[in-house]
Amino acid sequence: MKMRAAVLEEFGTPLVVQEIDLAEPQAGEVLVRLHACGVCHTDLYTASGADPSGYSPTVLGHEGAGAVEQVGEGVRSVAPGDHVVTLFSPQCRECIHCRSPKTNLCLAIRDQQGKGYLPDGTARLSRDGEPIRHFMGTSTFAEYTVMPEIALAKISPEAPLDRACLFACGLSTGLGAAINTAAVEPGSTCVVFGAGMVGLGAVAGCRLQGAERIVCVDLSPDRLELARGQGATEVMVGGDDAVERIVEMTGGFGADYTFEATGNVRVMRQAVESARMGWGLCTVAGVAGRGETLDIVPRFLITGRRVAGSSFGGVKGRDGVPELVDRWLAGEIDVDPFLSHRITLDDVNRGFELMEAQDGIRSVIEFA
Ligand SMILES: NC(=O)c1ccc[n+]([C@@H]2O[C@H](COP(=O)([O-])OP(=O)(O)OC[C@H]3O[C@@H](n4cnc5c(N)ncnc54)[C@H](O)[C@@H]3O)[C@@H](O)[C@H]2O)c1
Ligand SMILES: [Zn+2]
Ligand SMILES: [Zn+2]
Numbered sequence: 001m002k003m004r005a006a007v008l009e010e011f012g013t014p015l016v017v018q019e020i021d022l023a024e025p026q027a028g029e030v031l032v033r034l035h036a037c038g039v040c041h042t043d044l045y046t047a048s049g050a051d052p053s054g055y056s057p058t059v060l061g062h063e064g065a066g067a068v069e070q071v072g073e074g075v076r077s078v079a080p081g082d083h084v085v086t087l088f089s090p091q092c093r094e095c096i097h098c099r100s101p102k103t104n105l106c107l108a109i110r111d112q113q114g115k116g117y118l119p120d121g122t123a124r125l126s127r128d129g130e131p132i133r134h135f136m137g138t139s140t141f142a143e144y145t146v147m148p149e150i151a152l153a154k155i156s157p158e159a160p161l162d163r164a165c166l167f168a169c170g171l172s173t174g175l176g177a178a179i180n181t182a183a184v185e186p187g188s189t190c191v192v193f194g195a196g197m198v199g200l201g202a203v204a205g206c207r208l209q210g211a212e213r214i215v216c217v218d219l220s221p222d223r224l225e226l227a228r229g230q231g232a233t234e235v236m237v238g239g240d241d242a243v244e245r246i247v248e249m250t251g252g253f254g255a256d257y258t259f260e261a262t263g264n265v266r267v268m269r270q271a272v273e274s275a276r277m278g279w280g281l282c283t284v285a286g287v288a289g290r291g292e293t294l295d296i297v298p299r300f301l302i303t304g305r306r307v308a309g310s311s312f313g314g315v316k317g318r319d320g321v322p323e324l325v326d327r328w329l330a331g332e333i334d335v336d337p338f339l340s341h342r343i344t345l346d347d348v349n350r351g352f353e354l355m356e357a358q359d360g361i362r363s364v365i366e367f368a
Pocket of ligand 1 (some may be wrong): 063169217264
């Protein structure tokens with residue numbers, strides 16, 4: 001079939017919206033008609049050429065939500081009409097990682113996904129007979145996508161898709177960092193560095209876990225205001241003295257849980273150092289630049305602090321995303337403030353500009 005999609009032709013150039021071909025779903029695959037897709041930093045990172053593992057031409061986009069249109073042979077977990085959120089982090093439920101409660105890093109399709117292909121090593125996207133690669137296994141800057149069944153989370157049909165798409169990446173990452181990775185205990189003190197989509201999600205996750213104090217640190221007063229809306233009890237403008245101020249606010253000890261959601265390795269270090277002696281846990285969700293390293297003075301670890309990394313918030317997507325969506329529908333998570341701009345597919349490059357200008361939290365592409 002023919003469809004419109006935003007293609008990254010060459011790194012460092014704007015995406016080009018055009019008509020391309022999409023082949024039928026094969027065994028284990030599903031055709032999804034997209035209703036909405038968020039514009040995320042990872043898309044821009046790849047478009048810019050900064051990502052060493054990036055490739056082109058490709059159709060970017062990974063924060064999608066839509067409806068199943070057609071299923072390939074053997075697909076049982078979704079059917080036409082079902083509403084789904086796309087997962088760049090799949091859940092096969094069979095590999096050694098899926099069977100362990102300790103991780104969400106499914107091993108089933110990593111290699112081919114990383115290369116830009118569906119699990120059988122081929123692409124469904126093409127133009128004039130030449131294959132176009134799939135980005136993050138999702139390629140959701142398009143009217144339709146074909147994806148493996150194991151990379152689709154079936155969500156409640158009640159969930160508005162224009163906001164459900166936010167659960168495909170940043171929001172679940174932040175919520176999950178607090179709920180799954182850190183498993184914040186009720187009554188605890190938490191500090192979240194960064195108040196973008198991920199940090200705000202972490203603030204909401206700490207609140208859902210029953211944290212007593214939630215301090216959010218960011219450079220933008222507007223974003224700190226949003227953090228208050230998500231449950232931050234205190235906010236603070238970041239800077240070189242952030243650790244000192246946090247230690248002072250916490251009776252000289254530091255916080256039970258700290259979260260890093262900026263991608264800046266100096267802030268990661270601050271997050272480690274503001275975790276409490278004895279048991280403080282620092283959860284790192286930010287993605288650092290290529291080749292950057294995190295400096296930790298070992299004394300901080302010897303004296304009882306721990307550091308954990310969190311990919312997609314430790315959320316096993318097919319099980320966890322529908323649960324988070326249900327908590328939103330039940331009124332436990334306030335998603336509306338994250339949808340800052342509604343744009344069309346033709347405006348996708350404007351979505352990047354708005355993100356670079358830090359105008360709002362998320363621009364969401366809506367498909368007609
Ligand atoms: N682990 C995962 O699976 C995963 C998923 C999605 C995104 N990410 C990463 O998480 C990070 C955050 O993503 P986002 O979409 O929320 O980004 P964002 O750019 O919207 O938010 C980052 C925030 O950090 C703030 N910040 C910058 N310097 C700071 C400082 N010195 N002190 C305090 N705050 C500071 C900025 O003002 C901004 O509000 C990125 O690195 C992104 O790549 C990780
Ligand atoms: Zn993303
Ligand atoms: Zn798996």
